[in-house]
Amino acid sequence: AQTVTQSQPEMSVQEAETVTLSCTYDTSENNYYLFWYKQPPSRQMILVIRQEAYKQQNATENRFSVNFQKAAKSFSLKISDSQLGDTAMYFCAFKNYGGSQGNLIFGKGTKLSVKP
Amino acid sequence: DSGVTQTPKHLITATGQRVTLRCSPRSGDLSVYWYQQSLDQGLQFLIQYYNGEERAKGNILERFSAQQFPDLHSELNLSSLELGDSALYFCASSPMAGSGEQFFGPGTRLTVL
Numbered sequence: 427a428q429t430v431t432q433s434q435p436e437m438s439v440q441e442a443e444t445v446t447l448s449c450t451y452d453t454s455e456n457n458y459y460l461f462w463y464k465q466p467p468s469r470q471m472i473l474v475i476r477q478e479a480y481k482q483q484n485a486t487e488n489r490f491s492v493n494f495q496k497a498a499k500s501f502s503l504k505i506s507d508s509q510l511g512d513t514a515m516y517f518c519a520f521k522n523y524g525g526s527q528g529n530l531i532f533g534k535g536t537k538l539s540v541k542p
Numbered sequence: 543d544s545g546v547t548q549t550p551k552h553l554i555t556a557t558g559q560r561v562t563l564r565c566s567p568r569s570g571d572l573s574v575y576w577y578q579q580s581l582d583q584g585l586q587f588l589i590q591y592y593n594g595e596e597r598a599k600g601n602i603l604e605r606f607s608a609q610q611f612p613d614l615h616s617e618l619n620l621s622s623l624e625l626g627d628s629a630l631y632f633c634a635s636s637p638m639a640g641s642g643e644q645f646f647g648p649g650t651r652l653t654v655l
Binding site: 459461463468470471472473476517528531532533534 | 634
């Protein structure tokens with residue numbers, strides 16, 4: 427069974443600085459998706475970024491980028507120019523590619539605090 | 543706003559009772575997923591429906607059931623409620639069964655007293 431591990435329960439960063447959140451996963455599949463979701467205090471789950479395993483290029487969305495290391499089964503999230511609004515829980519998630527089932531498998535989350 | 547709606551936002555009930563949570567997916571999305579978020583278990587997948595049919599089951603208790611209707615909205619039924627069922631219940635939708643990202647609703651906060 428696939429598992430997702432986030433080893434940093436809490437992190438903090440100063441406003442405008444850069445922070446990296448770690449995620450490792452375990453799977454025997456070759457094709458899959460990886461995601462980072464953000465959950466602010468409002469509790470809404472917001473998709474931050476996604477990566478398809480067959481793509482070698484790391485995904486980027488504005489200030490958010492990933493470092494996808496397929497052989498190492500590592501998927502870290504880098505937040506540049508951190509803003510107060512980035513304060514939230516961040517969840518790494520895995521999803522099998524294709525097929526008829528597509529549930530997400532989540533890590534336990536990293537609580538990020540951005541300090542002014 | 544993800545386009546996924548869930549009602550009610552909050553629900554407070556007593557042990558032993560039964561409740562129904564409702565979800566309307568994004569327009570055009572055929573697949574609906576239910577997740578439970580609790581402090582001790584984290585985010586856990588419960589069940590998936592695709593175009594009215596059950597596609598996958600996760601850690602869903604026998605006291606829980608779900609269905610997806612012809613208009614594609616879904617309901618999650620929780621019965622014989624226990625204190626440990628208190629959690630945030632999310633519905634998510636995606637266009638197809640196995641492809642792409644899922645879009646989450648705002649969740650229903652269930653408190654069992």
